[in-house]
């Protein structure tokens with residue numbers, strides 16, 4: 001199993017709250033973007049009036065979408081204070097701050113009461129949590145019986161990753177801490193959550209790597225100053241995207257959508 005570099009949790013949160021990430025990734029920080037969030041919402045059968053917890057809510061794009069398009073209320077929990085502030089400001093600007101709130105908190109100790117949520121979503125973040133069992137137990141704790149969990153995340157093939165993809169950069173890029181889809185199901189199962197649906201979205205990961213590559217190349221030609229100001233070393237990013245592209249193409253890493261259910265008391 002990949003060793004966890006010290007400080008990986010804070011580093012991931014700090015990295016994702018930098019302007020550089022918005023410059024390279026746009027408004028949604030996961031493969032598949034808003035289209036895959038909509039797919040996840042429909043696989044979870046989200047309905048108007050339901051209460052959703054978005055764990056590792058990042059820029060808050062998913063929370064706003066779930067409130068405006070699905071009529072839900074959303075509590076976003078995010079480790080980075082800067083991201084919490086920005087997500088709150090964006091929700092106010094979109095006129096949904098009455099239905100969408102953001103809290104600073106750790107996925108492994110959610111600052112929310114038991115059984116508060118009809119649904120929990122967690123996109124492209126479970127893979128980065130060093131304490132996956134603790135986070136899974138927290139998902140189960142805040143879900144009401146019968147509630148659903150929806151995850152989209154990076155997966156790795158059974159044989160593990162080559163050394164070049166286990167660095168701190170790889171942790172921040174959500175790769176080094178990723179597990180097989182079976183291992184995710186096992187960890188969620190141990191927390192009392194039963195997988196009801198799974199579908200592969202490896203193509204979304206391939207597209208995201210391609211988009212990052214293309215965006216950095218374009219910025220390198222047209223706005224090198226912006227890249228430098230955001231602290232992005234284009235050649236390093238491009239070396240990394242080339243590695244990631246090969247890993248996706250050879251099936252070493254992929255992307256998976258999972259829906260799980262917290263059984264009602266009489267089903268347990």
Ligand SMILES: C[S@@+](CC[C@H](N)C(=O)[O-])C[C@H]1O[C@@H](n2cnc3c(N)ncnc32)[C@H](O)[C@@H]1O
Nearest residue numbers: 013016029030056057058078079106107123125
């Ligand atoms: C790849 S981004 C995904 C953000 C968002 N879910 C999205 O799809 O747009 C990963 C996010 O996880 C957050 N994060 C990492 N570890 C966390 C933890 N232990 N608790 C809460 N958030 C965490 C990071 O700060 C970052 O915003």
